Amino acid sequence: MFNKIAIVGVGLIGGSIGLAVKKQKIAKEVVGIGRRNISIKKALDKKSIDKGTLSIKDGLSGADLIIIATPVDKVMPKIKEIVKHAQKGAIIIDVNSTKEMVADYGDRAVKEREVFFVPTHPMAGSDQAGVTYAQKDLFEDSICIITPTRSTDKEALNVIRRFWEVIGADVVLMSPKLHDQAVSNISHLPHLIAYALCKSTTAKDMNLSGNGFKDTTRIAKSLPHMWADIFIQNKKSLLNSIAVFKKSLSKIESDIKKNKRPQLIKKLNDAKNKRDLIK
Amino acid sequence: MFNKIAIVGVGLIGGSIGLAVKKQKIAKEVVGIGRRNISIKKALDKKSIDKGTLSIKDGLSGADLIIIATPVDKVMPKIKEIVKHAQKGAIIIDVNSTKEMVADYGDRAVKEREVFFVPTHPMAGSDQAGVTYAQKDLFEDSICIITPTRSTDKEALNVIRRFWEVIGADVVLMSPKLHDQAVSNISHLPHLIAYALCKSTTAKDMNLSGNGFKDTTRIAKSLPHMWADIFIQNKKSLLNSIAVFKKSLSKIESDIKKNKRPQLIKKLNDAKNKRDLIK
Numbered sequence: 087m088f089n090k091i092a093i094v095g096v097g098l099i100g101g102s103i104g105l106a107v108k109k110q111k112i113a114k115e116v117v118g119i120g121r122r123n124i125s126i127k128k129a130l131d132k133k134s135i136d137k138g139t140l141s142i143k144d145g146l147s148g149a150d151l152i153i154i155a156t157p158v159d160k161v162m163p164k165i166k167e168i169v170k171h172a173q174k175g176a177i178i179i180d181v182n183s184t185k186e187m188v189a190d191y192g193d194r195a196v197k198e199r200e201v202f203f204v205p206t207h208p209m210a211g212s213d214q215a216g217v218t219y220a221q222k223d224l225f226e227d228s229i230c231i232i233t234p235t236r237s238t239d240k241e242a243l244n245v246i247r248r249f250w251e252v253i254g255a256d257v258v259l260m261s262p263k264l265h266d267q268a269v270s271n272i273s274h275l276p277h278l279i280a281y282a283l284c285k286s287t288t289a290k291d292m293n294l295s296g297n298g299f300k301d302t303t304r305i306a307k308s309l310p311h312m313w314a315d316i317f318i319q320n321k322k323s324l325l326n327s328i329a330v331f332k333k334s335l336s337k338i339e340s341d342i343k344k345n346k347r348p349q350l351i352k353k354l355n356d357a358k359n360k361r362d363l364i365k
Numbered sequence: 366m367f368n369k370i371a372i373v374g375v376g377l378i379g380g381s382i383g384l385a386v387k388k389q390k391i392a393k394e395v396v397g398i399g400r401r402n403i404s405i406k407k408a409l410d411k412k413s414i415d416k417g418t419l420s421i422k423d424g425l426s427g428a429d430l431i432i433i434a435t436p437v438d439k440v441m442p443k444i445k446e447i448v449k450h451a452q453k454g455a456i457i458i459d460v461n462s463t464k465e466m467v468a469d470y471g472d473r474a475v476k477e478r479e480v481f482f483v484p485t486h487p488m489a490g491s492d493q494a495g496v497t498y499a500q501k502d503l504f505e506d507s508i509c510i511i512t513p514t515r516s517t518d519k520e521a522l523n524v525i526r527r528f529w530e531v532i533g534a535d536v537v538l539m540s541p542k543l544h545d546q547a548v549s550n551i552s553h554l555p556h557l558i559a560y561a562l563c564k565s566t567t568a569k570d571m572n573l574s575g576n577g578f579k580d581t582t583r584i585a586k587s588l589p590h591m592w593a594d595i596f597i598q599n600k601k602s603l604l605n606s607i608a609v610f611k612k613s614l615s616k617i618e619s620d621i622k623k624n625k626r627p628q629l630i631k632k633l634n635d636a637k638n639k640r641d642l643i644k
């Protein structure tokens with residue numbers, strides 16, 4: 087139970103956290119901090135926050151949990167600003183899609199301060215952006231990865247673990263480094279491939295698209311600037327994922343080229359068997 | 366209105382055609398021709414056919430429309446066998462995913478015979494195989510591509526066009542060659558990419574998959590031997606699609622490598638704009 091939860095950046099994720107927190111009644115007050123009056127108004131209309139402000143200082147006053155849900159390129163500057171204004175004992179979390187850089191930055195920012203930083207990554211989202219699309223059950227049956235470092239406070243970690251569980255997520259703990267490679271494989275690479283697939287398809291061919299093409303490329307409807315920043319921020323892992331993917335693609339291509347039917351069936355079968363592990 | 370429709374191969378597509386034909390009441394009788402008693406029994410249980418037989422000769426007797434819905438590697442041998450037993454005036458269609466080879470084969474098979482061949486490709490399906498998953502509305506709001514050649518009988522073409530429209534499909538006409546390149550881009554390549562993506566992902570990472578990964582790879586649950594045959598049959602077009610895709614992928618990769626944020630955003634934006642053309 088929190089006294090006051092401050093959500094910095096009330097978009098799809100921030101707004102959905104607000105709705106989930108209010109549904110579970112785990113905070114006396116939820117305050118949204120935005121950069122523009124219009125975003126605050128939309129979040130209030132959506133009832134994802136109780137109050138809204140443009141002032142970090144006012145918004146953080148009395149907050150025991152601070153959630154940074156700003157765009158990728160704003161997370162680190164925000165951590166710095168928040169640490170300055172956060173009350174003693176407050177726990178700060180982020181929801182950024184890459185973790186190694188942010189976790190390291192957060193550790194250094196809270197060092198010798200009486201506030202805590204816990205890096206988290208809820209694996210939930212939508213190709214729709216903005217608080218208008220926020221959902222109170224966005225995190226139900228989703229996975230939230232928490233990536234503690236050696237500096238992460240154990241008690242703060244437990245509080246945050248419980249926080250994500252209460253709003254519906256299954257929590258997975260792993261190191262920031264392993265996280266970045268895993269999400270690169272399972273999330274960033276599929277996004278990049280969906281974009282590349284749309285890029286290489288003509289608008290004319292699009293007219294013939296069935297459910298297969300639509301599903302395979304749905305995530306290419308996601309926000310370009312957000313994903314450009316994620317790709318660049320997770321460059322190291324992502325370039326590695328791309329290399330592995332290209333190798334798989336070339337092996338399948340080579341079987342097709344050489345009419346190696348049994349070998350091709352075996353490769354497709356291995357892929358299907360892995361895919362059949364999930365629903 | 367047909368007197369008797371014979372469906373050769375009563376799987377997902379053949380069974381769904383049977384259900385749709387019975388729903389629209391456009392045939393006095395629907396007969397399924399299978400290779401095994403068990404498939405016939407399943408199709409009868411599903412009510413997708415009125416009668417079933419293992420004999421091509423018996424099944425085709427009196428049929429004025431014959432639909433070949435067998436696996437990819439059996440289509441051409443079936444055309445040959447069917448032409449031998451089809452009654453005078455019968456129209457034969459196939460539903461194969463590649464058309465250049467089949468259209469040419471069909472033309473030659475019906476030459477100087479009093480039966481007609483019309484190559485068709487309903488762009489509908491499921492990652493589930495077998496008549497058990499047949500649906501009476503599988504073709505509603507789907508696209509069916511018909512690929513007439515210079516030898517295709519105009520009257521037979523009109524009958525078949527009307528046939529697909531009545532069971533719910535939007536009909537598109539194009540040459541077999543253009544068809545093969547277009548479906549390679551819009552269907553075969555996405556399937557190949559979904560398989561390659563699963564192949565290059567570890568079972569451990571799969572545990573972290575969200576909706577993005579699931580949607581992008583759903584079609585990798587499709588039948589490996591069927592898709593291996595489609596890939597090999599449409600090799601010429603598919604290798605071309607792969608080359609174009611690889612180029613798109615490499616351009617995006619290069620922007621990431623070189624931190625070219627504006628160029629990267631532009632490319633993702635172009636891809637998103639194309640994807641936004643369809644729902």
